[in-house]
Amino acid sequence: MPAKARPKPVRVLIAKPGLDGHDRGAKVVARALRDAGMEVIYAGLRQTPAEIVRAAIEEDVDLVGLSILSGAHMALFPQVLRLLKKEAGGKIPVFAGGIIPDEDARRLRRLGIRAIFGPGASLAEIVRIAEQLARGKA
């Protein structure tokens, strides 16, 4: 008889691609997800797309959250999506936050970023969407 299976907590990777050092938003979101009972792997600043994807695979996460304020999102997010697809079969949903103009946000959603949060987004809403994405219900 196997040991009783425990309910599996959601594992989420929070990473900052690009070269800006503004990680307060990423930390606030990491803490909110922690308080919602998730295991948050905080990968920190200045991660390349390859490093982010490598971490997502090794940590076997259910969800990846990207934060960026440098303006390089149109260069970096598609790279993360492409590598995730190649290395992990593209099954891990990705959400994002930062300073992202509406038009870019629309294009990024078409490319496969599942949700995008700008300044002023409510933490409760971010947690709710993250939970849905991680459990495959969004």
Next chain:
Amino acid sequence: MSRAGPAGEAEAIVGGDRRALARAITAVESGAGSAEALLQKLFPRTGRTPVVGFAGPLGVGKSSLLNLLVAHLRSLGKSVGVVAVDPSSPFSGGSVLGDRIRLERRADDPDIFFRSMASRGAAGGLSASTRDVTRLLEAAGFSVVLVETVGSGQVDVAIRGVASTRVVVLVPHLGDEVQTLKAGLFEIADVFCINKSDLPGAEAAERDLADLASLGPSPDGWRARIVRTSTITPSGIPELWKAIEAHEKFVATSPGHAAELRRRLEEEIVGRARDRLTAELAARLEVDPALRRLVDRVMARELDPRTAAERLLAAGRR
């Protein structure tokens, strides 16, 4: 787990498939039945790899030290599997696993594997499944496995039963020499590492630890080594690895240590049996009406808990 079943999974992990390894770790962590069959298959491949545990208070620089040690091991041509444990919240069950931010490596280096784990309510500085996860890393063929424990207090010594070499990481000015005599963390060290030794006070810390080591070897005959490191300058990393290697060599050849290994496996077997028994007895108590009446009688003070426990055990043996 894949459709290939435990045999296919085991083959993939041994063959170097890192995604299979990562998924297996998740299965082990969540106590999935498929993980037990997999661990059974892989167990014969374990027990030959150095598993080096790092314990010590929070903020002494364990993660930074591990990052430099990983780089040093890679320069020696060794592949490295790392598992780093951080605490789960006793309130929400969630956690922020932040040991990964210290890791600097080429993203395309396949010979490093880093996994963060949450303690998920276990005491002692590890999670309940850390031992099994180190075994997965051993079976995956890494030449060294490193385990970073939760920033620990004086009695967080769970690493004792998991690692083949235990490094206790300290910094200058943690306390006077009497601290080193106290039971707990200081007893489990095969190697003492005085990190941040670029700070004043490192010599005094080394002197205190040397006094402790001079009081006598541990029961298996090993005398703890002391190494000074700094991740700023950086210095002492090759010396740290040499001290770890010396203990690994001792472990491989000392008869005293074979007895210690046997004792640890006995502890693990009894612990696993106890966990199973506890779960079975709790389940029995829940479903059996006669046993539920036992609890009623204890509630009414007609029966004492000790006698009720005897009857529960007797019912379990029938």
